[in-house]
Amino acid sequence: MTTLNRPFNFSAGPAAIPEEVLQQAAADMLNWQGCGMGVMEMSHRGKEFISIYEQAESDLRELLAIPPQFKILFMQGGAIAMNAILPMNLARGGVVDCIVSGGWSQKSYQEAGKYASAHLAASGKESNFTTLPAAQDWQLSGKAAYVHLCSNETIHGVEFQALPDLQSLGCDAPLVIDFSSHVASRPVDWSRVAVAYGGAQKNIGPAGVTLVVVREDLLGQALPITPSAFDLKTVADNQSMFNTPPTWGIYMAGLTFQWLKRQREGDLSGIAAIEARNIAKAQLLYDYIDGSQLYLNKVDKAWRSRMNIPFLLRDDSRNDAFLAGAKERGLLQLKGHKSVGGMRASIYNAMPIEGVRALIAYMQDFERHSA
Numbered sequence: 001m002t003t004l005n006r007p008f009n010f011s012a013g014p015a016a017i018p019e020e021v022l023q024q025a026a027a028d029m030l031n032w033q034g035c036g037m038g039v040m041e042m043s044h045r046g047k048e049f050i051s052i053y054e055q056a057e058s059d060l061r062e063l064l065a066i067p068p069q070f071k072i073l074f075m076q077g078g079a080i081a082m083n084a085i086l087p088m089n090l091a092r093g094g095v096v097d098c099i100v101s102g103g104w105s106q107k108s109y110q111e112a113g114k115y116a117s118a119h120l121a122a123s124g125k126e127s128n129f130t131t132l133p134a135a136q137d138w139q140l141s142g143k144a145a146y147v148h149l150c151s152n153e154t155i156h157g158v159e160f161q162a163l164p165d166l167q168s169l170g171c172d173a174p175l176v177i178d179f180s181s182h183v184a185s186r187p188v189d190w191s192r193v194a195v196a197y198g199g200a201q202k203n204i205g206p207a208g209v210t211l212v213v214v215r216e217d218l219l220g221q222a223l224p225i226t227p228s229a230f231d232l233k234t235v236a237d238n239q240s241m242f243n244t245p246p247t248w249g250i251y252m253a254g255l256t257f258q259w260l261k262r263q264r265e266g267d268l269s270g271i272a273a274i275e276a277r278n279i280a281k282a283q284l285l286y287d288y289i290d291g292s293q294l295y296l297n298k299v300d301k302a303w304r305s306r307m308n309i310p311f312l313l314r315d316d317s318r319n320d321a322f323l324a325g326a327k328e329r330g331l332l333q334l335k336g337h338k339s340v341g342g343m344r345a346s347i348y349n350a351m352p353i354e355g356v357r358a359l360i361a362y363m364q365d366f367e368r369h370s371a
């Protein structure tokens with residue numbers, strides 16, 4: 001396929017989508033595979049959409065090596081709705097142990113308290129979310145229905161490079177992770193996870209789909225007040241079609257999964273290939289920031305995100321000039337989140353390494369002219 005020479009889009013989310021996926025969607029828009037209908041116009045129960053759904057599900061299972069005892073659900077409401085849906089489904093009114101490593105897990109902790117007793121087991125707040133206590137120092141309650149963490153904090157740029165092994169910490173509770181902003185950027189160790197969920201709009205497609213991967217044995221214990229459409233067992237028993245699923249979003253995620261399967265990097269393919277590329281992209285940008293006199297990333301090196309890289313100008317009166325110049329060079333949506341300030345470069349799977357190089361070239365020019 002041709003490349004369209006679009007600007008590089010560093011949005012944190014909804015975020016850039018691979019060009020090949022957008023082109024395929026454009027080509028299919030009016031008439032999907034000769035059936036005379038676009039995907040948005042199809043019955044979710046027709047054979048056309050069922051084939052799209054089944055392909056997306058099996059491609060994701062293959063890409064992320066999701067074991068058979070896990071169900072894959074495509075829901076709605078986003079990760080924020082899951083902050084309520086999960087305690088309703090899993091906590092039985094008991095205790096949820098929360099690891100707060102940034103803005104998103106902070107929200108999960110607060111919302112869990114409406115439906116369960118939320119216990120703060122560890123927090124990075126004292127460091128302004130630039131680091132997190134080691135897992136051995138977490139204050140787990142010992143009676144939690146589950147432990148919740150956000151494996152990549154989109155706003156603060158803090159990522160778990162490995163998931164904790166709760167059993168080795170003497171904790172039998174299942175681990176629940178919000179992986180919204182790094183899903184499909186690296187493998188998942190399913191031996192350590194019971195539920196992984198995320199909105200699609202960071203790394204796998206447009207807003208409107210929530211991906212939920214849930215271990216089967218956790219289904220069927222929802223509180224009676226749980227809305228049927230949000231009871232994970234009901235959703236699982238109906239192959240995500242208890243109510244109309246977000247069909248367009250599922251189709252787009254499916255195209256993204258096929259794009260991921262086609263990726264190659266040396267001998268690597270699929271997630272391994274994209275992971276290698278993500279490591280290289282993040283390394284380039286962090287190395288440049290660390291070596292510069294103007295830019296600063298405060299996150300502890302052990303916790304730095306490969307996907308979301310916040311950085312400050314040492315002279316923050318130059319922020320607006322930085323952003324305006326970036327836009328002129330075709331480098332879009334670099335403004336940092338208001339709670340952190342400065343800039344943020346989100347370099348999800350769809351960002352090619354050329355985009356990171358173009359950003360660094362601009363940062364160098366800007367630094368030179370600021371000196």
Ligand SMILES: *Cc1c(COP(=O)(O)O)cnc(C)c1O
Binds near residue numbers: 081152
């Ligand atoms: C974006 C994001 C959310 C919020 O998702 P919504 O789709 O707005 O509900 C939650 N968690 C993380 C880690 C995110 O990146």
